[in-house]
Amino acid sequence: LVLDRKPKAAATPMRAALDGVVAYKAGMTLAEAGRRTGLSDFAKLASNENLLGASPRVAAAVMAAVAEPQIYPDPYCETLRAAIGQRLGVSSERIVVSPGSEALIDYVFRAVLAPGDEILLSSPTFPAYDIFARCVEATIVDVPRLANFDLDVPAVAAAAAKGPKLLILCTPNNPTGNALSKEAVETVLAATPKTTLVFVDEAYREYFEAYDMLAVLEAWGGPWIAARTFSKAYGLAGMRVGYGIASSEDLIAYLDRLRPPFNVTAVSQAAALAAWDDREHLASTVALTLSERVRVEAALDEMGVEYTRSEANFVFLRTPAGPEATAMRLLHEGLIVRPTPVKGGWVRITVGRPADNDRLIAGLPAALVP
Ligand code: PMP
Structure with a gap:
C-alpha cells in the first residue's frame, strides 16, 4: 500500500516538513475487505456515507x-x-x-x-x-x-x-x-x-x-x-x-x-x-437515519455498551475487545467499521440501511468480547 511507504525528504526533492506528516488513512475499501476475508457482500459503515443513497x-x-x-x-x-x-x-x-x-x-x-x-x-x-x-x-x-x-x-x-x-x-x-x-x-x-x-x-x-x-x-x-x-x-x-x-x-x-x-x-x-x-428525499433519508440511530443506540444500551451522545449519522462506542479486534470480527460478518486510535478503545460505526443495522446489532455482542 502506497500509504505504508516511508520515504525521507532528504533522499528526494520533497519538503522536509512532509516527513512529519502521516498520510490520511481512509476507511477500508470494499476491495480490501474482499481480499482480507474472501467475502463479497459488505456494508461499508466506516466513512459515514449515506447508504440509503442519493436522490433518484x-x-x-x-x-x-x-x-x-x-x-x-x-x-x-x-x-x-x-x-x-x-x-x-x-x-x-x-x-x-x-x-x-x-x-x-x-x-x-x-x-x-x-x-x-x-x-x-x-x-x-x-x-x-x-x-x-x-x-x-x-x-x-x-x-x-x-x-x-x-x-x-x-x-x-x-x-x-x-x-x-x-x-x-x-x-x-x-x-x-x-x-x-x-x-x-x-x-x-x-x-x-x-x-x-x-x-x-x-x-x-x-x-x-x-x-x-x-x-x-x-x-x-x-x-x-x-x-x-x-x-x-x-x-x-x-x-x-x-x-x-x-x-x-x-x-x-x-x-x-x-x-x-x-x-x-x-x-x-x-x-x-x-x-x-430534492428536499423531500433529503428529509426522508435523514429522518430514517436518525430513527435507525436511536434503534442502534437502544441495542447498545441493552448490551451495556458505552457510547457517546451522537448528533450525526454514526455511533462512537467503546469496545472491551479493542478497536482493531472488534473491527476485524465485524469484517468477517460483512461489516466494515472504523477502529480509531482514541484512548480507551473506541470504534466509529456509520448508521446504515435497516438491514445493515440488523446485522450490526446481531454481530456486535461477539465482536465486543475481550
Ligand atoms: N469534515 C468532517 C468532519 C468529516 O467527517 C468529513 C468526512 N469524513 C469531511 C469533512 C470531508 O468530507 P468530504 O470531503 O467528503 O466533503
Whole structure:
C-alpha cells in the first residue's frame, strides 16, 4: 500500500516538513475487505456515507451531463452556487464549491496559515485538520475535549482569546458525534478576536439543525467560513462536492486565487444540483437515519455498551475487545467499521440501511468480547 511507504525528504526533492506528516488513512475499501476475508457482500459503515443513497433525480442529471460534449466544467459552479445561495439567503459571491469539503479545508489552510501560524483545534477530531496544518508548517494548538468528548468550552475560549490565525469548530464532531450547543459557540466566539478566522466544519449538519449556525456567526461579526458537504446526508460521497459559506466575498476571492480553476467536474456539479433540489428525499433519508440511530443506540444500551451522545449519522462506542479486534470480527460478518486510535478503545460505526443495522446489532455482542 502506497500509504505504508516511508520515504525521507532528504533522499528526494520533497519538503522536509512532509516527513512529519502521516498520510490520511481512509476507511477500508470494499476491495480490501474482499481480499482480507474472501467475502463479497459488505456494508461499508466506516466513512459515514449515506447508504440509503442519493436522490433518484441524481442518476438522470448525471446521465444528461455525461451525454454533453465534455468541455471544461463551469469553473465558478455558478448554477450550483446560485441555488445554494438562494435557499440560504446568502449572496452566491460568498459561496465556494470544492471537490469535497476536505479540499475546502486545504484551500482555507493554505490561504490563512503561514509557517509558524497557530491553528486551534480540539482532539479527538477529524484528522484532516492536523494533516493539512502540518503540510503548511502551522503550529497546532490542541485543547483536548473533555472525558465525554464535549468541547472544553472555557479552555477553548481562553485559548481562542490569544488570537490564533485559525480556530476550528467541528460540529457535530467526527469521530465522537458530539454537537456544540448554540451557547457554546457563542461563548467561544465572544472570546475570539476578530483577527482570527473561525472555520466551522458542519459536514454532518443535516442531522443536527438545532439552531442557525450562520446567524450565530454573523452576530459575532468576525471573519468565518462554514464548510458543508454533499458527501454525507445528500449521499454523494463518490461525486466529491463540498461547499463553503464565508462571512464576506473577499474571503472567497482569496480562495479563488489558490483553488484549481476547474475543481469540480461537470457531472459532479449536475449531481449536486439535483440532490440539492430534492428536499423531500433529503428529509426522508435523514429522518430514517436518525430513527435507525436511536434503534442502534437502544441495542447498545441493552448490551451495556458505552457510547457517546451522537448528533450525526454514526455511533462512537467503546469496545472491551479493542478497536482493531472488534473491527476485524465485524469484517468477517460483512461489516466494515472504523477502529480509531482514541484512548480507551473506541470504534466509529456509520448508521446504515435497516438491514445493515440488523446485522450490526446481531454481530456486535461477539465482536465486543475481550
Ligand atoms: N469534515 C468532517 C468532519 C468529516 O467527517 C468529513 C468526512 N469524513 C469531511 C469533512 C470531508 O468530507 P468530504 O470531503 O467528503 O466533503
